[in-house]
Amino acid sequence: GNSVTQMEGPVTLSEEAFLTINCTYTATGYPSLFWYVQYPGEGLQLLLKATKADDKGSNKGFEATYRKETTSFHLEKGSVQVSDSAVYFCALSRSTLGRLYFGRGTQLTVWP
């Protein structure tokens, strides 16, 4: 079946540190991959996406590369800020109906 596994949190970093949140997936065929972010008290927002192998999604300094050979889509940022503190969800979609399969989320806290 379709599933997403992401690293468990919480992750705590100092401002300007390098961030990696690991995400691997199981799916048949060629899924689309997403990272969503949820700021405190809010719903989820799309952070970035990639639709085919070797695509790199990027937004707000975050990047993730769709690696089919390792079935991974790790999220990275070179220098985190306090405002990046949020919960990050990795997700995949295999259907044109738009159904998403989510990982369990990773809580990130950035200290000044």
Next chain:
Amino acid sequence: DVKVTQSSRYLVKRTGEKVFLECVQDMDHENMFWYRQDPGLGLRLIYFSYDVKMKEKGDIPEGYSVSREKKERFSLILESASTNQTSMYLCASSPGTGSGSGRRYNEQFFGPGTRLTVL
């Protein structure tokens, strides 16, 4: 911008009550979804709908039902609320198949969530 709104941010109900959670989207999206979010479990799909009056069960439909009488509105119904349904409920919508920004990528747009407490 796509806007997905949910009728309440916070709701407190008693065990056994019938509860309605409403979701409205303003972008003419075909697909709508209801999730619940619990710590350590992430988002779990309850029901989704790909057209008016159509519905499909998600991963955890037990104890819930849905209604989609109009394209823009998708309601989640707890027929008899129980304490284990205390959770954050998130609604989302996405474009259907076809051309246009976002459709090909199945991007979902989320509402702010309703935090439901059942006492």
